[in-house]
Amino acid sequence: MALPAKLDQKFWTGFARNIWEKKPLSLKNVQSSLSEISADEIFKLLVLFADRCRKLNDSEGFKFYIDGFKADPDEVLQVLPEKSDKSLLGYHERMKALFPDYCLVCDELLQVNHSKQHLLTEFTDQLYQHVGFPNRFSEMGLYLGNYRKTPFGVHVDSCGVFSFPVVGKKEFRLWSPEYVKKNPSLDRAFSYEKHKKHSQLLEAGPGDITYWPSSAWHIAESDGSFSATWSLGVWVDKSHQEIFSDNLKNFLSEKVVATKSTGTTAYKYRHSKLGEVIELPKAYQDSIALLQKLTTAELQEAFLSSWMKHISSQGFKTVPTGTVKISPKSRLSLRNPKAPILWQQSATAKNKIHLSFGGILVNGVKNGGLHKLVLALNSGESAVVGSYLKSSAAAKKDLQALQLLADAGAFSRGEAIL
Ligand SMILES: [Fe+2]
Structure with missing residues (x-):
C-alpha cells in the first residue's frame, strides 16, 4: 500500500482491511498526534513520574534492565531520571557511564500528565473506530536506553504493537508464528544468526511508525x-464470550443471587440409593426463579452499563486520576472536550440515570441537578457546581457522585481548554 503522510480515513480503512492482525507495516514520516510530544516534554514527564516514585519510595511503573537482567525495585529508584540530567541525552550520559547496556521502561507515562493524554487518544480513537474497541485494553510504554537487544529475547505478546521512535533509530526483527513453531529454539533466544534470513526487519526513526x-x-x-x-x-486476547460472561457474572452476583450465602448448601437428599441425583437444593431453585423473572430490559440495562463503564476508560488499562476537589463554588469544565461524561437512561427506573467516566459508575436522577450539570459540561460549557446542585439531601449525594467523577479525572478547574 502507498505510504501516507497523514493517518486519514483512507489510511485507517485500508489498515483495518489489509494490515490489522494480518501483517507488519512500516510507515515513514507520518504526521501523528503522538509526534507532537517532543523529547524535552518526554524528559519532563519522566522526571515528574520519577519524582513521584522517589517521594512514595516505590518504583512501580518503571522497570530497569542491566545487561538484560531486571533490576530490583529498590535499585530502580537509584537510576531514574532526575531534573539535573536536563534532557534525555543528559540522562543517557549519566547511565552510559554506569551501564554499558541498560533499558528503562516506563509504562503508562502519559498517565502522569493529563495535558498530553488527548494526543494518545486521538490516535487510539481512530484505531478503535476502524478495528474495534479492545475487549481488554491498550497500554502505552516508553522504552529508552542503549540496549542492543530486547532484555527478554525473541518473544510474542498477546498484543498488536505500534512503535513510535522519539530519539534514535530502532530496528525490530520479526518472525511468523508458523516459522517459530517449526523452530522453537527461537523462543527467548538472543542469538539467532541462522534464522535471520527468515525474519522481517522493520526500521524506524523519529517520525516513523511501525x-x-x-x-x-x-x-x-x-x-x-x-x-x-x-x-x-x-x-487482543479477550474474546467476546469472555467479556460477556464477565459482565454476566458481575450482574448475577450483584442482582440475582442476592440471597444470603452461608458457604454451605442445605439439601434434603443428595442422591437415591442407586446413586441417582434428582433434586436441586432450594437455594438453586430460588436462584433459577430469580433468573426466570429477569426481563430483557433488565439485561439490556446491565450490559449497557457494563459497556459504558468499559468504554469510559477509553480503552486504557489505567486512566489519569484527577486532583480537583469539588465544592458548590467549583467552576468546572471537561478535562478533554472529546472525553464527555457518559450516561444512560435506566431501563428499569424512569427517573434514574447511570453515569460513567474513567472506569467508574455512579447513579443520578434523570433531569436532576447532576444530570443537567453534566449535560452543560458535555456541551463544552464551564459551569459552577452550586448553580446546578442546590443544597438538599439529593445535592449531597450528587456532590459525592461528582467527586467520584472528578477523582476519575473527568474535570479541569475553570474554563474549558479547547
Ligand atoms: Fe514485545
Whole structure:
C-alpha cells in the first residue's frame, strides 16, 4: 500500500482491511498526534513520574534492565531520571557511564500528565473506530536506553504493537508464528544468526511508525546507541464470550443471587440409593426463579452499563486520576472536550440515570441537578457546581457522585481548554 503522510480515513480503512492482525507495516514520516510530544516534554514527564516514585519510595511503573537482567525495585529508584540530567541525552550520559547496556521502561507515562493524554487518544480513537474497541485494553510504554537487544529475547505478546521512535533509530526483527513453531529454539533466544534470513526487519526513526500483529514473534535490535521509543500495545486476547460472561457474572452476583450465602448448601437428599441425583437444593431453585423473572430490559440495562463503564476508560488499562476537589463554588469544565461524561437512561427506573467516566459508575436522577450539570459540561460549557446542585439531601449525594467523577479525572478547574 502507498505510504501516507497523514493517518486519514483512507489510511485507517485500508489498515483495518489489509494490515490489522494480518501483517507488519512500516510507515515513514507520518504526521501523528503522538509526534507532537517532543523529547524535552518526554524528559519532563519522566522526571515528574520519577519524582513521584522517589517521594512514595516505590518504583512501580518503571522497570530497569542491566545487561538484560531486571533490576530490583529498590535499585530502580537509584537510576531514574532526575531534573539535573536536563534532557534525555543528559540522562543517557549519566547511565552510559554506569551501564554499558541498560533499558528503562516506563509504562503508562502519559498517565502522569493529563495535558498530553488527548494526543494518545486521538490516535487510539481512530484505531478503535476502524478495528474495534479492545475487549481488554491498550497500554502505552516508553522504552529508552542503549540496549542492543530486547532484555527478554525473541518473544510474542498477546498484543498488536505500534512503535513510535522519539530519539534514535530502532530496528525490530520479526518472525511468523508458523516459522517459530517449526523452530522453537527461537523462543527467548538472543542469538539467532541462522534464522535471520527468515525474519522481517522493520526500521524506524523519529517520525516513523511501525506495527506488528499480536501473532508476530519479535525482538528489538540496536547498535548500542541511544534510543527512546513509544510503544502502544493493543491487547487482543479477550474474546467476546469472555467479556460477556464477565459482565454476566458481575450482574448475577450483584442482582440475582442476592440471597444470603452461608458457604454451605442445605439439601434434603443428595442422591437415591442407586446413586441417582434428582433434586436441586432450594437455594438453586430460588436462584433459577430469580433468573426466570429477569426481563430483557433488565439485561439490556446491565450490559449497557457494563459497556459504558468499559468504554469510559477509553480503552486504557489505567486512566489519569484527577486532583480537583469539588465544592458548590467549583467552576468546572471537561478535562478533554472529546472525553464527555457518559450516561444512560435506566431501563428499569424512569427517573434514574447511570453515569460513567474513567472506569467508574455512579447513579443520578434523570433531569436532576447532576444530570443537567453534566449535560452543560458535555456541551463544552464551564459551569459552577452550586448553580446546578442546590443544597438538599439529593445535592449531597450528587456532590459525592461528582467527586467520584472528578477523582476519575473527568474535570479541569475553570474554563474549558479547547
Ligand atoms: Fe514485545
